[in-house]
Every structure is written in structure tokens, then in C-alpha cells.
Amino acid sequence: MPILPARELRAVVFDLDNTILRSSIGARQGLITAARLISAELKNRHSYGQRDLFKRLRLIDHEMLRRKYLYNRDVWWRTLLGELGLTTRFSWIHHVTLRYWDAYAASSPPFRDAESTLRKVKKMGLKIGLVSDSDGTPGMKRKRIRGVAFRNLFQAVVVAGEDTPRVKPGHESFRLIAERLGVQPGSCIYVADNPRTDIVGAQAVGMAAVIVKRRGNQGGNPDYRIPNLRALPGLVRTIQRAA
Ligand SMILES: [Mg+2]
Numbered sequence: 001m002p003i004l005p006a007r008e009l010r011a012v013v014f015d016l017d018n019t020i021l022r023s024s025i026g027a028r029q030g031l032i033t034a035a036r037l038i039s040a041e042l043k044n045r046h047s048y049g050q051r052d053l054f055k056r057l058r059l060i061d062h063e064m065l066r067r068k069y070l071y072n073r074d075v076w077w078r079t080l081l082g083e084l085g086l087t088t089r090f091s092w093i094h095h096v097t098l099r100y101w102d103a104y105a106a107s108s109p110p111f112r113d114a115e116s117t118l119r120k121v122k123k124m125g126l127k128i129g130l131v132s133d134s135d136g137t138p139g140m141k142r143k144r145i146r147g148v149a150f151r152n153l154f155q156a157v158v159v160a161g162e163d164t165p166r167v168k169p170g171h172e173s174f175r176l177i178a179e180r181l182g183v184q185p186g187s188c189i190y191v192a193d194n195p196r197t198d199i200v201g202a203q204a205v206g207m208a209a210v211i212v213k214r215r216g217n218q219g220g221n222p223d224y225r226i227p228n229l230r231a232l233p234g235l236v237r238t239i240q241r242a243a
Contacts, residue, residue, distance in 0.1 A: 007186060007187060007242075007243055008187055008240075009187060009188075009189065009240055010126065010181075011126055011127035011129055011178070011181045011187065011188045012127075012129075012232070012236065013128075013130065013131055013174070013178075013181075013189070013191070013202075013207070014118075014128070014129070014130050014131075014154075014190075015130075015131065015132060015190070015198055016132035016141075016144075017108070017132065018194065019111075019191060019192050019193045019212060019229075020111065020114045020130075020148070021108045021109070021110055021114075021148070022108055022109055022111050024215070025107045026103070026104040026105065026106070026107040027061070027104060028107075029103045029104060029106070029107040030100040030101065030104035030107075031054055031057045033099055033100055033102075034057060034073075034076075034100045035050050035051075035053040037095075037096050037099060038080065038096060039053050041088070041092065042084075045086055046086065048084065056080055056083065057076065060080055061076065069167060069197075070136070071133060071135055071161070072137065073097040073100055073101075073136060074090075074093050074097050077096050077097070101135065101137065101140055101144070105143075105144050105147055108144075110148065110149070110150070111228075113229040113230045114150075114229055115149070115150045116230075117229040117230060118150060119150075119153065120232075121232065122153060124233065124236060124237075126236065127155050127156075127181045127182075128153055128154055129155060129156045129157070129158070129178075129180065129181050130145065130154045131157075131158045131177050132145070132160065133160045133161055133168055134167060138162060145157060156177055156180035156181045157177075157180075158173045158176045158177045160172070160173035164176055168197040168198060168201050169196070169198070169200045169201035170201055171200075171202075171205050173201070174188075174190065174202045174204070174205045174207055178207075184206070185205040185206045185207050186207070188208075189207060189208045189209070189210050189223075189224075189236075190202035190209050190210065191210045191212060191232060192210070192211065193211065193214040194217060195211060195217055195218070195219045195220025195222065196219075196220070198211065199211070203223070208223040208239075209224075210223065210226060210235065211224070211225050212225075212227075212228060212229060212232075213225065213228065
């Protein structure tokens with residue numbers, strides 16, 4: 001464990017997807033749904049099967065999320081149709097997006113240690129917040145948050161890119177969550193899974209970044225790393241003792 005400047009901890013702020021929610025299966029189910037709908041709609045206009053469309057969509061997903069930070073799924077489907085040399089109506093495209101998110105949400109249950117960890121942190125006297133990026137369809141992320149059974153444990157929520165001008169790693173959402181929780185950013189830690197989006201913005205406002213190990217999320221310079229959420233209360237105690 002690295003020795004870091006002591007901080008009086010007042011709040012723990014969490015990321016949602018892949019930190020609290022097991023979103024990787026949901027993301028896959030969303031793409032399968034989209035491929036099925038697009039395949040059915042395009043029937044006679046192209047020669048790709050549902051499986052081919054799914055494979056292409058996975059590449060687009062990768063490109064949009066990893067490189068372009070483009071979360072609006074309408075753009076993903078339009079990109080696919082563009083690659084196939086096809087165009088279509090907006091209303092139909094957006095319908096695919098809504099069905100995609102239904103499938104995504106239905107297959108993204110909380111990690112088993114999420115709720116118990118939040119309850120332990122709360123018992124330790126700390127406030128709990130949530131900072132999550134916009135899903136690219138305004139209101140969708142808040143709708144998904146409302147679907148989390150233990151959402152009431154979050155005392156404040158910020159949807160970056162909707163409540164703030166920029167998505168993560170822009171720093172505005174981190175400053176705003178501290179304000180909404182009524183604490184200094186320097187007395188918060190941000191617990192998240194993605195080194196590309198979840199470290200520099202939090203650190204820019206003085207939060208410590210904690211990366212929870214999930215599949216394929218190496219790199220970055222977080223202040224702490226933990227193997228799973230169950231390890232968080234122990235880390236919180238360590239930080240509190242140092243202060
Ligand atoms: Mg995440």
C-alpha cells in the first residue's frame with residue numbers, strides 16, 4: 001500500500017458501470033438486441049446476418065467507447081448503416097437505442113459485494129455519492145440509476161455530460177458531487193474501474209482515485225488499487241488512521 005498524504009475522509013464517491021453494476025454482460029446483450037432489430041429491419045437491403053452485424057457492432061462499440069468517448073447509441077447504429085452503405089429514419093434508429101438500453105439494464109445486476117460495501121461505508125459515518133457519465137441519451141442514466149434497488153444509499157448523484165458540460169475525465173462532475181455532498185473534494189475518494197476516464201479528473205480536483213480491479217483495466221496512476229469492493233472498508237480504515 002503506498003504512503004499518501006493523509007486526508008480526513010468525509011465521503012466515498014462511486015462510479016456506476018462495471019464498478020457497482022456488472023455491466024459487461026448487459027453491454028453484450030444490448031448489442032445482440034440491436035443486431036437483431038437492425039437485421040430484421042433491413043431484411044432485404046443487405047447480405048449480412050445477425051451474427052455479422054453483432055461482430056461489426058462490437059468493433060464500433062470498442063471504437064466509440066475506447067477512442068472517441070461517444071456514448072450516443074444512435075450514432076453507433078448510424079455508423080453501422082453508413083458502413084453498409086444504407087440510410088434510415090431517425091425514429092427507427094432511436095427505437096433501437098431504447099431497446100438496447102432495456103436489454104443492457106436488464107442484464108446488468110449489481111456486483112454481489114456492492115450493496116454490502118456501501119452499507120459498511122455508510123456505517124463508518126461517510127457520505128456516499130455517485131458520478132457516472134451520460135449514456136448519450138438524455139435521462140437514460142438516471143432511469144438506470146432508479147433501477148438500482150439500493151439507490152437510496154447514494155446521498156447525491158451527478159450525471160457527467162448532463163449535469164456538467166463534459167463527461168469524465170473532465171473534472172467538473174467531481175467538483176459538483178463534492179458540492180452536492182457538502183464536503184471538500186480533498187476529503188473524498190472516487191472508486192471506479194476505468195483508468196482512462198476515472199483517475200485524472202478526480203485527482204485534478206484533489207480527490208484520491210481508487211481503481212477496483214475488473215477485467216482488462218490495467219494502467220493509469222491511481223492513488224490506490226483494490227482487488228474488489230469488499231476490500232474498500234479496509235482501505236477506508238487505513239486512510240482514516242493515517243489522517
Ligand atoms: Mg465504469
